[in-house]
Amino acid sequence: MVEDMQVDHVEEAQIPEVPQARRKYEFWESFKNIAIIFSFVVNIILVLVLLLAIQPLFMAKTGIVEPLLDNLDSAFAGLGQTRIETVVSINDTMPVIFDLPLQQATIVVLTEPVPLSAPATFYLPGGGGAINGTVSLNLPIGMRLPIILDMMVPVSTTVPVVMQVPVVIPLDQAGMGPAIENLRGVFSPIQTTIQSLPDSPAEILRPNP
Numbered sequence: 001m002v003e004d005m006q007v008d009h010v011e012e013a014q015i016p017e018v019p020q021a022r023r024k025y026e027f028w029e030s031f032k033n034i035a036i037i038f039s040f041v042v043n044i045i046l047v048l049v050l051l052l053a054i055q056p057l058f059m060a061k062t063g064i065v066e067p068l069l070d071n072l073d074s075a076f077a078g079l080g081q082t083r084i085e086t087v088v089s090i091n092d093t094m095p096v097i098f099d100l101p102l103q104q105a106t107i108v109v110l111t112e113p114v115p116l117s118a119p120a121t122f123y124l125p126g127g128g129g130a131i132n133g134t135v136s137l138n139l140p141i142g143m144r145l146p147i148i149l150d151m152m153v154p155v156s157t158t159v160p161v162v163m164q165v166p167v168v169i170p171l172d173q174a175g176m177g178p179a180i181e182n183l184r185g186v187f188s189p190i191q192t193t194i195q196s197l198p199d200s201p202a203e204i205l206r207p208n209p
Contacts, residue, residue, distance in 0.1 A: 060083045069191040073184060080180040084169040100153040107146050114139040 120135040137143075172180070 045104055065194055066191075069187060069194060072187055073191065076180055076184045076187075080172045080177055082171050084167075084171065086167050088165045088167050090163050090165060092161050094161050095157075096159050097156045098154075100155050102153050103148075103150050103153075104146045105146065107144050110141055110143045110145065112137055112141055116145075 115136065115138050117134060117136045118132055122131045122133060123129075124131065171177070
C-alpha cells in the first residue's frame with residue numbers, strides 16, 4: 001500500500017514537468033527564430049545605412065576630387081606653355097669711348113695773321129743767275145686755306161638711353177619646364193588612385209567579370 005502511494009506520488013510529481021520542458025523548448029525555438037530575423041533585419045538596415053552614408057563620398061569623388069585633380073593637371077600643363085609678354089622701360093646712360101678716324105678735306109679761315117718764313121730761290125732775268133734766300137710774310141686775317149684733315153679723334157662721352165623694350169619669355173624655355181613636370185608628377189599618382197576607385201556603391205556590389 002505504501003509502495004503504491006509512493007509510485008503515485010512520483011508519477012503525480014513528474015506529470016507537470018513534461019509540459020514545462022516543452023514550453024521551455026518552444027520558447028527557446030521562438031526566441032531563436034525571432035533573434036535570427038531581428039539580426040537579419042538589423043544587418044539589412046546597417047547595410048542600407050552604410051550605403052547611404054558613403055554615397056556622399058562617391059559624389060565628392062566624381063563631383064569634386066576628380067574634376068579638381070583634372071583641372072590642376074590641365075593648369076600645370078598650360079603653365080608650361082605660357083609666355084610672359086611685357087614691356088621693359090629703360091632709362092639710363094651708356095658710356096661711349098672710342099677713337100674716331102677723321103679723313104676729310106675742308107677749308108679753314110684764319111682768325112689772326114700767320115707769319116711764314118720759307119727758303120726760296122730767285123732767278124735773275126737775262127741769265128743773270130740765281131740767288132738763294134728766305135721769304136718771310138704774314139698770312140692776313142680772314143684768309144681761307146684749303147686743308148685735308150687726317151687724324152684719330154678720341155671720343156669719350158655718355159649717351160642717354162631711353163626706350164621701351166618688348167620682352168617675351170616662354171616659361172618652359174626660362175627654366176620652369178622641369179619644375180612644372182615635377183608638379184604634375186606629384187599629383188599624377190593621386191589622380192590615378194582616385195580614378196581607380198569605384199564611382200558608386202553599385203560598382204562595389206557588382207561582381208568582377
